[in-house]
Amino acid sequence: MNDMTQATETFADALMGFTLPSRNARGRIVRLEGVLDAVLSAHDYPAPITHLLSDALVLGALMGGLLKGKQAQLTMQAQTTGGIVRLLVCDYRDGAVRGYADFDADRLAKLGANPTLSALFGEGYLAITYETEERQRYQGIVPLEGDSLAQACESYFSQSEQIPTLIRVASRAGASGRMAAGLLVQHLADGEEGRERLHVRLDHPDWEHVAVMAGSISHDELLEAGLSLETLAWRLFHEEDEVRVLPGAQLSRGCRCSSEHYAAIIARFPPEEQQAMRNDEGIIAVDCAFCSRTFALAI
Known part of the structure; x- marks a missing residue:
């Protein structure tokens, strides 16, 4: 019997986690609205940078939501030498998200409305740093390759953590403000400790099944304001034996300056x-x- 029992539903500015016990998979879903506007309002970003930073904030929340402990922190930094986007940085700690982008406005204006990731960063790299509550730091660095920051983050998980991962991110601007959302799903090896995972698990039938189901999600579904995150997980995985919902952190703009x-x-x-x-x-x-x-x- 499928289990989706939860007293309340989650719609925006909060994380929701879930697991698929019979498939050894876990996931996170997030949708940003007011928090996103609060972060973006600090600067008058042009549309391409707004879109890029929106994606980065969603990714930071999805990955940061995997951390344990209120003082644990994830920092994601995309950087290049000579690129149009000189620096993109965001971080997550206990539901607090923040982000910032530094870029060459004159060069950006010549690119048009929808520049590619390579056009923005050139030969850039993505550094993802985890800091535990005990102040231990772990960092992985991958090239900024592919069509999106989400693809670069998938590469980080496969190369640095050897965890098969699927990530989908969507964002748009509307009359009531900007919205961004994302889904992260991972396959965890049986027993976890001491097992080689990547070459075994990428073609594991359980992961192939989960990846197909998760990959069927559309941008419109992620951004449908009236669709709860619990319902979204149900749509994707309603055929599974069990879906365990894990209420996540409430999100806020997290600038800690004073x-x-x-x-x-x-x-x-x-x-x-x-x-x-x-x-x-x-x-x-x-x-x-x-x-x-x-x-x-x-x-």
């Missing part, structure tokens, strides 16, 4: 370096790229 935060960072520098940072009024001005605010520190 005068106290930056003052603590500046205090780590030697006095002579702090003095060199001061302006003529003796103030140290710190700009936060994530929220586009300037903090004036009189320390």
Whole structure:
């Protein structure tokens, strides 16, 4: 019997997890609305960058939602030398998401409305860093290849973690604001520990079945505001013996900047370096790229 029991339904600005026990698979679904607008409103991004950063925030939430522990953090950074997008960064910690993009506006304007990933980044790379609650850090780096950031993240999981992974991301702008959503599904080897997974599991019949089902999802389904995430999982996997729903974190814009935060960072520098940072009024001005605010520190 299929199990989808849940007291409430999830629609937007929250993560929802699920597992398919009989297929050794797990997944995450997310849809961003108000949180997405809050992050994007910090800068006047042109449409191609808005679309790119929207995808990145969804990916950060999907991957960050796999972490355990409130202080665990995922950071995703796409970077290139000489590319139009010089830096794209987002992170996730306990439901808080933030992101920022730095780019060459003049060169971007010459590309048209729908530039490819290679046109934006050239010979770029994607670095994904996990930090555990115990402050242990793990990082994987993959080339920014393929048609999307989602494909680069799939490559990260297959190369760095050897976990077969399917990711689908969609975003659009509408009259009521921007919306972005995504689905991540993974196949986990029996027993997990000490097993070789990639070459065995990519052609495992359970994973092939799950990947076909998950891959059938459409952009419109992901972005259908009135369709709950629980119903979306049911549509995809209703033929399975059991689908276990795992309520996830409520999401929020997660810029952690404050005068106290930056003052603590500046205090780590030697006095002579702090003095060199001061302006003529003796103030140290710190700009936060994530929220586009300037903090004036009189320390």
